[in-house]
Amino acid sequence: MTIKNDITFLRVTHLRGPNIWTYRPVIEVWLDLGELEECPSDTLPGFTERLTSLLPGLIEHRCGVGERGGFIERLHSGTWAGHILEHIVLELQNLAGMRTGFGKTRSVGEHGIYKMAFRTRDGVVGRAALETGRKLLMAAINDTPFDLAGAVDTLKELVDDHCLGPSTAHIVEAATERSIPSLRLNDGNLVQLGHGAAQRRIWTAETDRTGAIAESIASDKDLTKSLLSACGLPVPEGALVRSAEAAWEEAQDIGLPVVVKPYDGNHGRGVSLNLSTQADIEAAYHLAARKGDSSAVLVERFVTGDEHRLLVVGKKLVAAARGESLWIVGDGEHNVIALCDRQINIDPRRGVTEDAPLNAIVPQDSAEIILDLKRQNLTPESVPAAGQKVLIQLNGNVATDVTDLVHPSIAAAATLAARIVGLDIAGIDLVAEDITRPLEEQRGAFIEVNASPGLLAHLKPAHGEPRPIGTAIIAHLFAPNESGRIPIVGVTGTRGASVVARLTGCLLHLGGRHIGVANADGLYLDSRRVSNANSVRFDAGQRLLINRTIEAAVFESNARAILTEGLPYDKCQVGIVTDMDGVDDLAEFYLRDVDDLARVVRSQVDVVLPDGVAVLNAADAAVAELAELCDGSVIFYAADEHLGVMASHRAAGERIAFVRAGAIVLAHGEDETIVIELARLMPNVSDDVGSVLAATAAAWSLGVPADLLSAGLRTFDASVKRSG
Incomplete structure (x- = not known):
């Protein structure tokens, strides 16, 4: 061919x-x-x-x-x-x-x-x-x-x-389901949920409510045990040691068998279980010392039972998973490495990436497994006899969901453990023979309290029901009536759009909010210009949205910005469209007429929230036609109140802004409010009636009262001052 x-x-x-x-x-x-x-x-x-x-x-x-x-x-x-x-x-x-x-x-x-x-x-x-x-x-x-x-x-x-890791992505998806916006703040898993002053931040299973002191306590296993014990929770007896000889002596005092682990470790690294001989305990000491951040090692009584990982979010137990021992069976032909690949790693749920709920087993790379094999007189290269059972992991294979089986007293104790340490999200390691029975009826004990716990075992359990962890974390961070949103005003057009954005910001600031404005003149915080660079750009808009002091934000946009970057926010409370001018300057985008331009500019109206408002120039017929696309309500503005679209809109009980007898008037159905006479405006503002009406209508829609609107309009200077 x-x-x-x-x-x-x-x-x-x-x-x-x-x-x-x-x-x-x-x-x-x-x-x-x-x-x-x-x-x-x-x-x-x-x-x-x-x-x-x-x-x-x-x-x-x-x-x-x-x-x-x-x-x-x-x-x-x-x-x-x-x-x-x-x-x-x-x-x-x-x-x-x-x-x-x-x-x-x-x-x-x-x-x-x-x-x-x-x-x-x-x-x-x-x-x-x-x-x-x-x-x-x-x-x-x-x-x-x-x-x-x-x-x-x-x-x-x-x-x-x-891309975001699967755990973080799950939390972000839960936020999206509640219409809470999200911004990724780095190349990793640091994510902002919400905007400005209403935002919260997460880093996988950590939040901006996770305290540094609590994290430090959780990383100190001995201190954690002391605090839990002081509050009446069962923990295994144990002590810190700083030499292999001391580890053996402490083990004999505690009573064999014991557990040896780093005092400041996490995720099971350097942990050796069920040790009974001097050689094993001393070898485990050296392993734990290498895996931790210091020579201090914790020797504890070995608690019989299954390992359980309990996830606490806020004050609730939201998930629990049970671990089990991991074994292979020899065939007389293959070594331990090959048998792990054939009998364990063949499970599609195992892998080396974050997507895998279970880790791949690589015996030759795991000092913990090598020690366990050594106690069985084996190495990773050994070939077990046919039918010989070989222990690979005594515990840690936490993959079976048991959330619905947890006894209420154990759930209450787990949430108490998280509060004692001070973590808002905590992974509680508990060893118990039967999770359905109270701990006092068995020799169960709390082993660790972990900050930044792994979530995949609960999101993708090997057995049992996945748990809605993201939903629980979002409910912890945001009350039912909270959306994480601040009022956002978007202004799209070419005719006076920069003035509309600045004036709207000024009026909202008088209403008592800390304001950010991004327009062609620069970037403004309250009344201060902090950058004189053209800020009709995606990145400039994002700078406002990540600012924790901002309580409302105003963004200027235009057709070119929408075509080349998109709007810098997902939704807005108020969307203003001033005109449909400038199509001749957009020919490179294959825009040929006003209808083509309207398909671009409509983006500003499409993103208005259902409880929001589109503020549209009724004097421009193409702009007025966008009203039918708005999910929220509409305020029309024009100097002439008798325009057909203005009159019919008001007759339907809706809102309009216009000029009568030289004064700005706001009308809602039959109700009217005279805001200010045009003669009282600054000279560089009074001739731009359309911009004044648009900004006044936007601020009105966000609850700024008429007296403050009048004060703001009277003092607003449209000239651009130097950055302060």
């Missing part, structure tokens, strides 16, 4: 905020299909079969048909390469573990040129999936080899390197 030429990427843009395609971040690609414009899928012999053989998951893509197999149906009936690439990129991201489903492809009206957009959770991964998708598509078209497994492995590595 004739080899087809490659697709050309004319432009690739990561839109990080709400945009013309969707509310979520997307990558937008401008495609030149070249000769493929004349080659829809039904004209390429064998193409559909080759593509679906490579990506069988495409059967799940519903596409425009709306049912399973819809995209395959489109392939058979004939669809173009841009649309096909969209679905390939989505499927590659899904295979890499970054689930997504949104994509669209549209012709721009020029031969072979298309705009394609697809949802991505990370720009680096999304761009890599795009490049990989193009190579896969051309291989399927030209019937050339393609290494799908290698490509997916590379994408998986990028997901591991660049």
Whole structure:
């Protein structure tokens, strides 16, 4: 067959905020299909079969048909390469573990040129999936080899390197379900939930309510035990030692068998269990000393029973999991390493990444396992006899959910343990023979209280029901009536938009809020300009949203910013649109008329919250038409109260702002409030009536009373002062 030429990427843009395609971040690609414009899928012999053989998951893509197999149906009936690439990129991201489903492809009206957009959770991964998708598509078209497994492995590595870990992502998803916005603050798992003064922060299972003192106490195992014991909770007897000889002496005093572990360790590193001989105890001492941050090692009474990990969030026990011993059985042929791979690591739930609820067992790399094998006269390279049972881990294989079995008294004791240490989120290690019975009826004991506990054992248990940990953490951080949101005002347009943003911020500040404003003149905190750089940019807007002092924020935007970056916030309380000017300056984006521009500017109205307000210029017919797209209410403004759209809106009992007899008037149905005479405004403001009306209406919608509106309008100076 004739080899087809490659697709050309004319432009690739990561839109990080709400945009013309969707509310979520997307990558937008401008495609030149070249000769493929004349080659829809039904004209390429064998193409559909080759593509679906490579990506069988495409059967799940519903596409425009709306049912399973819809995209395959489109392939058979004939669809173009841009649309096909969209679905390939989505499927590659899904295979890499970054689930997504949104994509669209549209012709721009020029031969072979298309705009394609697809949802991505990370720009680096999304761009890599795009490049990989193009190579896969051309291989399927030209019937050339393609290494799908290698490509997916590379994408998986990028997901591991660049995306949130599964535990943090689970918490963020729970926040999203409650419409709480989130911002990622670093390349790791530090995430801000909410905006400005209403925000909370998490770092996986730590929150901004997790105290440094509590973390220090939790890392000191001996101190933790002392505090728990002082409050009446059962703990194993034990003592700190600083030499192998002292460890053996203490073990004899406590009574064999014992446990040896670092006093400042975590996650089970350096812990040796059920030790009864001097050689084992001294060897375990040296292991624990290496794994900890000092030579201090804890020797404790060994408590019989199963290890349990109890997760406490706030004042509630929200999850519990039970551990079990891990064994292999010899076959007389394979060594311990190979047997672990064949009998343990074969479990798909085991792995080395954060996605795996169970760790892969690598005996040769685990000093703890090597010591356990040594006590059985084995090494990782030993070949156990056929039928010989070999203990790999006595405990720690915590993978069975037992949340519903925990006795109420044990749940109460676990929450008390977390409060004693001072942790708002804690992982409690408990050894008990029967989690359904009170501890006083058995020789159970609390072993550790951990800060930043692992969550995967509860999110993806090997056995039992996954627990909604993220929901519990979000409920702990935010009361039922809290959304994490501050009032956000978005201003989109070219006509006086900078003045509208500044004036709105001034009026809200007079209403008693700490305000941030990002506009073309710079960045403002309250009445002070802190940067004179043009701040109609995504990053500048984010600077306001992470500021803990900000109680309300105002952002200027325009069509170009929406087309190149997206809005810097997910939703707003007030969305102002001043005009539909400037389409001639946007020809490079394939915008040809006001209707094209309206499809961009509508983004400002699309993001208005259901209890929010769109403030629209009724004197611009294209702007007024956006009212029907608003999920909230609408305030129209115009100098002339008799405009048809103004009169009908007021007659329906809604709100309008206008000028009558030289004064600004606010009307809600039949009720009217005269705010201020235009003659009392500063000279550089009084001629810009539209901007004054827009800002006044926005502040009015956010509850600023008329007397403060009047005071703010009377003193506002539209001239831009130097940064202070």
